[in-house]
Amino acid sequence: MSEKVLMKGNEALAEAAIIAGCRHYFAYPITPQNEIPAYMALRMPMVEGTFLQAESEIASINMVYGASAAGARVMTSSSSPGISLKQEGISYLAGAELPAVIVNMMRGGPGLGNIAGSQADYFQATKGGGHGDYHIIVLAPGNVQELADLTIRAFDLADEYRIPVMILGDGFLGQMSEPLVLPKPTGKKFDKSSWALSGAKGRDHHIVYSLRLTPEHALEELNIRLQERYAAISEKEILFDTYRADDAEFLLVAFGTSSRLCRNAVNILRKEGIKAGLFRPITLWPFPYDELEKAAEKVRMVLSVEMNAGQMIEDIRLALGKDKDIQSYGKMGGVVPEVDEIVEKVRSYGTR
Amino acid sequence: MYEGLIFAGFGGQGVILSGKLLCIAAMNEGKHVSHIPSYGAEMRGGTANCSVIVSDDEIGSPLVPHPTAAVVLNNPSLIKFEPRLQPGGLLVYNTSLIDVKPQRTDITIVGIDANDLAQAEGSSRAANMIALGLLVKKKPDLCSLDALIKALDKAVSARNKELNDINIACLKKGYQAG
Numbered sequence: 001m002s003e004k005v006l007m008k009g010n011e012a013l014a015e016a017a018i019i020a021g022c023r024h025y026f027a028y029p030i031t032p033q034n035e036i037p038a039y040m041a042l043r044m045p046m047v048e049g050t051f052l053q054a055e056s057e058i059a060s061i062n063m064v065y066g067a068s069a070a071g072a073r074v075m076t077s078s079s080s081p082g083i084s085l086k087q088e089g090i091s092y093l094a095g096a097e098l099p100a101v102i103v104n105m106m107r108g109g110p111g112l113g114n115i116a117g118s119q120a121d122y123f124q125a126t127k128g129g130g131h132g133d134y135h136i137i138v139l140a141p142g143n144v145q146e147l148a149d150l151t152i153r154a155f156d157l158a159d160e161y162r163i164p165v166m167i168l169g170d171g172f173l174g175q176m177s178e179p180l181v182l183p184k185p186t187g188k189k190f191d192k193s194s195w196a197l198s199g200a201k202g203r204d205h206h207i208v209y210s211l212r213l214t215p216e217h218a219l220e221e222l223n224i225r226l227q228e229r230y231a232a233i234s235e236k237e238i239l240f241d242t243y244r245a246d247d248a249e250f251l252l253v254a255f256g257t258s259s260r261l262c263r264n265a266v267n268i269l270r271k272e273g274i275k276a277g278l279f280r281p282i283t284l285w286p287f288p289y290d291e292l293e294k295a296a297e298k299v300r301m302v303l304s305v306e307m308n309a310g311q312m313i314e315d316i317r318l319a320l321g322k323d324k325d326i327q328s329y330g331k332m333g334g335v336v337p338e339v340d341e342i343v344e345k346v347r348s349y350g351t352r
Numbered sequence: 353m354y355e356g357l358i359f360a361g362f363g364g365q366g367v368i369l370s371g372k373l374l375c376i377a378a379m380n381e382g383k384h385v386s387h388i389p390s391y392g393a394e395m396r397g398g399t400a401n402c403s404v405i406v407s408d409d410e411i412g413s414p415l416v417p418h419p420t421a422a423v424v425l426n427n428p429s430l431i432k433f434e435p436r437l438q439p440g441g442l443l444v445y446n447t448s449l450i451d452v453k454p455q456r457t458d459i460t461i462v463g464i465d466a467n468d469l470a471q472a473e474g475s476s477r478a479a480n481m482i483a484l485g486l487l488v489k490k491k492p493d494l495c496s497l498d499a500l501i502k503a504l505d506k507a508v509s510a511r512n513k514e515l516n517d518i519n520i521a522c523l524k525k526g527y528q529a530g
Contacts, residue, residue, distance in 0.1 A: 006376050006385070006506075176414040177372065177387040179379045257413075264412035336413055 002181055009144045010035035010174040012182075013103065013167070014043065016151035017075050019185050022101070023049035024074040026063035028056055028082060031115040032171035033105035036077045057082040061089030061102075068098040069208040071196030073155055077103035079171070080121050081112055083129070090164055091130030095210030095222070097195075099158035101151070102136075103167045105174040108334030116334025117171030117257060122311035125168050126285040133223055135230050137165040137237065138284040140255040144178035150282070152183045157237065159190035161229055168284060170307065172257045172336070230286075239282035240291050244270060248277025250346045251296050253316055254305040255281050258337060262305050265342040274350050284312070289319040296320055301349055305342055306330045353408050353493045356416035358433050359480075360401035361425030361446075366480035370423065371402040373507040374484065377499035378406045386414040399428045406494050421491060423483045425466065427452050434459075442490055444483050448476075462486065464529055470522050475515060478522040485526025497527045 007015070014036045017025070025040045037053060044051035050067075054060035060076050067074040078086060083104045093100050106121045108114040121129075125138045137157050141147040147169060154165040192198075197206055212219040244266050245251060252262040259280040269276035279295045281288050296302055302324055304313040310328040317326055329345050331337045357374070359367040368389050375385040389402045403416035421442040422433045426449050437443060439458045448467030464486055466479035488494050500523050504516050 004379060006372065006379055006387070172388065172414060175388050177375065178411075179385060260412040262412075263410065267409075336415060339412060 004179045004181055006177050006179055007144060008035055008175065008177045009147050009169065010105065011039045012144050012148040012180055013077075013151050013169075013174075014039035016148035016183055017101070017155070018043055018047055018049070019183060020073065020152045020155040021185065022073045022075050022155060023047065024067040024072045025050070025076070026052050026054050026060040026067070026074070027076050027078060028054050028060050030079045030082045032107055032117065033077050033079050033103065033174050035174070036103065057085035058089065061086040061093075064100050064102075065089060065093055065096070065098060068093065068100050069096070069197050071192040071198055073159070075101040075103065077105070079105045079107045080109050080118070081107075083121065083124070087124075087130040090136065091132050091134060092210050093164045094130070094134035094136065094226070095132060096208050097162040097226075098164070098208065099162050100164045101154045101158055101167065102164055103169070106168065106170040108332075114334045115171060117173065117175075117307065117336070118332075118334045119170055119256060119258060119307035120309075120311070120332065121168070122284065122306070122308060125166055126287070126315070134226060135163075135285055137161070137163060137233060137286075138168050139165065139239075140168050140282055140284050141173065142241075142256055142259050142280060142282075144173070144176065145180040146282075147173060148180055149183050152186060156186055156188050159188075159192075161233055163229065163233070168256065170257050171334070234286035237283060238286050238288045238291065240288040241280040241282060242295055243278040243280070245277030245279055245295050247275055249275040249298075249300045250277070250350060251299040251302045252276065252278045252305055252342070252346075253281070253292065253302060253312070254278065255284060255312065258305045258307050261337055261339050261342060264339045265346070268339070268343050269346055272347070274346060276346055281312070287315045287319070289315070292316065292319040296324060299324075301325045301327060301346075303327045303329055303342075303345060305337060307334075307336065308332060353406075355406045355420050355491060355494060356418070357404040357406070358401055358416055358419045358422040358424075358436075359404065360399055360422065360429035360433055361480070362428075363400045365400070365425045366477065367400050367423075367425065368402050369507060370480045370484045371404040373500060373503055374404055374406070374488075374494060376503040376506050377495040380503060381495050381499050383407065383495070384409060384411050386411045388414040399426070399432065401429065401433075421487065423487055424450070425479060425483065426450060430454065442487075444487055444490070446479060446483060448479065460490075462490065462530070464526065466526070469525055469529070470518075473521040473525060474518040478515065478518050481519045481522035482526035482529070485523040485528075486530040487526075489527045489530025497523060
């Protein structure tokens with residue numbers, strides 16, 4: 001299947017999940033990601049999978065826990081307010097070392113907010129939305145092709161590290177249709193026989209749990225193991241992209257939908273002879289600190305462009321320290337930044 | 353080339369399909385394309401619209417605040433989108449259903465009797481195809497008429513495929529009227 005097709009982001013993601021071997025999907029509807037459950041309702045029966053619309057977001061994340069404990073490739077999806085409801089379950093998945101893929105097509109907040117695309121859940125996704133010392137891998141696709149490709153990768157990462165993986169898109173990415181070539185399955189196999197609840201006949205029983213009262217230090221040992229795993233992920237799994245950044249004097253930093261606007265802005269600025277470039281983190285956790293530091297070494301100014309009040313900018317500051325001039329440009333509440341405004345922000349800086 | 357387009361009408365007039373059809377046709381001719389429906393809190397019987405971009409370059413924002421062309425099929429859509437057109441832009445409007453007169457003097461305005469022309473081919477439901485045929489005649493950079501006809505099979509859902517002969521006839525008729 002190398003034919004180019006036009007697909008809506010939400011549907012491309014759902015089809016990619018099926019290609020990746022996901023056969024269990026549990027969710028509760030919310031705009032702007034409803035095409036995912038609609039697509040799964042249609043497609044899962046065709047591949048002998050399970051689609052189940054749960055009674056709530058909380059129920060669906062706990063169904064994910066159950067299916068994952070049994071060794072299944074499983075996914076849930078929602079949008080911002082629904083993801084908030086799932087946070088308890090995500091912490092439990094992390095504590096039980098269970099793989100799962102969770103999709104957040106972000107919408108405007110806080111509260112019920114609105115249904116327009118937004119990037120205001122960066123903190124929630126990358127800094128631990130639930131309780132306890134844990135991380136999840138966070139992937140931020142910038143177009144429909146990448147949305148599908150990263151969905152395939154998300155399932156492999158989840159299984160390899162026994163960790164929840166979040167695909168952090170937004171309402172615009174979910175709703176827009178673009179050409180893509182549907183990805184192929186990676187064919188990677190993961191042995192879950194040492195822990196999955198697959199029936200204990202002829203062996204000792206397995207227990208999947210996150211409550212560790214005894215023995216003494218059991219919970220500390222789990223935490224140490226998790227931290228070692230997070231260190232390994234940070235070492236090996238960082239993804240990022242740059243665009244015209246090699247000789248840039250002005251470096252825009254943006255992820256997902258806002259990075260698309262920045263690409264346009266970079267092209268306009270370059271035409272005017274202003275050396276602008278783009279650094280785009282694809283993994284938001286682990287964040288590409290070292291890679292950004294290297295890319296920003298010679299630049300005069302760094303501009304963080306986000307569809308929020310400025311959240312990723314805190315990670316940019318961690319990467320670059322106090323000496324670098326780091327500016328912020330963002331729009332809140334589901335408003336998309338204007339390319340012209342990004343251009344003007346750099347232009348006015350460049351001529352002063 | 354870059355064209356940012358709006359297709360607008362009431363729910364059921366096939367404006368979303370028009371946009372998708374154009375995207376698939378232009379994609380198959382090597383263009384970058386994007387399509388995004390408005391999914392705001394619309395009323396039943398209210399306006400439906402989608403934003404389409406066809407470009408030689410990679411597409412940034414899929415939104416089209418100031419279209420280079422708009423295809424409007426009912427009164428509320430004309431009122432909403434005429435003011436947003438870029439100066440020099442193209443307005444294609446459906447004179448079968450629109451009794452409001454466009455006001456702008458700095459844009460190209462083309463009226464077409466889309467419903468009646470489509471009815472003459474067998475179904476007024478294909479009024480969108482009349483308008484789309486006309487659009488690609490006026491904006492030949494978007495895609496060819498042939499590409500539109502070939503893309504119908506991919507764009508139209510199975511239950512509506514029986515209308516494709518009428519759709520083809522209407523695309524051609526709109527094109528010839530342009």
